[in-house]
Amino acid sequence: GQQVMQIPQYQHVQEGEDFTTYCNSSTTLSNIQWYKQRPGGHPVFLIQLVKSGEVKKQKRLTFQFGEAKKNSSLHITATQTTDVGTYFCAGPMNTGNQFYFGTGTSLTVIP
Amino acid sequence: GAGVSQSPSNKVTEKGKDVELRCDPISGHTALYWYRQSLGQGLEFLIYFQGNSAPDKSGLPSDRFSAERTGGSVSTLTIQRTQQEDSAVYLCASSFRTSGRGSSYEQYFGPGTRLTVT
Numbered sequence: 535g536q537q538v539m540q541i542p543q544y545q546h547v548q549e550g551e552d553f554t555t556y557c558n559s560s561t562t563l564s565n566i567q568w569y570k571q572r573p574g575g576h577p578v579f580l581i582q583l584v585k586s587g588e589v590k591k592q593k594r595l596t597f598q599f600g601e602a603k604k605n606s607s608l609h610i611t612a613t614q615t616t617d618v619g620t621y622f623c624a625g626p627m628n629t630g631n632q633f634y635f636g637t638g639t640s641l642t643v644i645p
Numbered sequence: 646g647a648g649v650s651q652s653p654s655n656k657v658t659e660k661g662k663d664v665e666l667r668c669d670p671i672s673g674h675t676a677l678y679w680y681r682q683s684l685g686q687g688l689e690f691l692i693y694f695q696g697n698s699a700p701d702k703s704g705l706p707s708d709r710f711s712a713e714r715t716g717g718s719v720s721t722l723t724i725q726r727t728q729q730e731d732s733a734v735y736l737c738a739s740s741f742r743t744s745g746r747g748s749s750y751e752q753y754f755g756p757g758t759r760l761t762v763t
Contacts, residue, residue, distance in 0.1 A: 565749050576736060576754040577688070584748050622687065626749050632701060633678060633752070635688035 540636040555639035557623035649755035670739030
């Protein structure tokens with residue numbers, strides 16, 4: 535079946551280090567969204583990428599959508615303790631209205 | 646304005662009992678999604694509604710699960726004859742509408758209902 539995988543599953547970094555999570559889909563996605571879930575919280579929307587090869591930046595966060603629209607990445611520069619949480623990619627499948635979330639990458643930032 | 650609300654926030658039930666989980670989406674949002682999240686795991690898509698219609702129910706884990714939405718607003722997820730493996734956090738999300746022209750809409754999540762089946 536259709537799957538959206540993320541690596542790594544867990545990442546521990548020292549505060550100030552960079553962090554990257556990778557998202558890979560078994561099928562082409564019309565778009566991809568990224569969400570952040572803080573410990574004990576619910577997912578919160580970060581961004582959506584639609585175009586092949588698209589790159590978007592939000593302060594220290596850089597999001598990329600692959601040329602084939604089957605993979606994406608989130609890169610955080612100089613992590614801070616406020617970046618702690620689980621980052622999920624998500625994309626619509628089939629008719630475009632079923633939303634599948636990636637397996638998530640849990641980020642721990644060590645002060 | 647008010648966000649997505651879910652009730653109850655916590656539910657403990659005995660194996661074999663039925664439970665009903667409620668979701669109140671953001672006013673004006675026509676799309677509504679249900680997900681399940683087990684401890685430390687990702688989000689498992691269950692079902693979505695566009696208005697009151699659920700075009701695809703294939704994400705529901707078994708025929709013990711059902712969902713409905715009335716008046717294009719409140720949705721209920723019902724689990725019959727609960728099993729221990731049903732224990733999880735059930736998340737509801739709403740968006741302005743479902744996708745169109747290759748683009749989707751931001752989903753706003755509720756706080757979830759933590760279901761524990763003993």
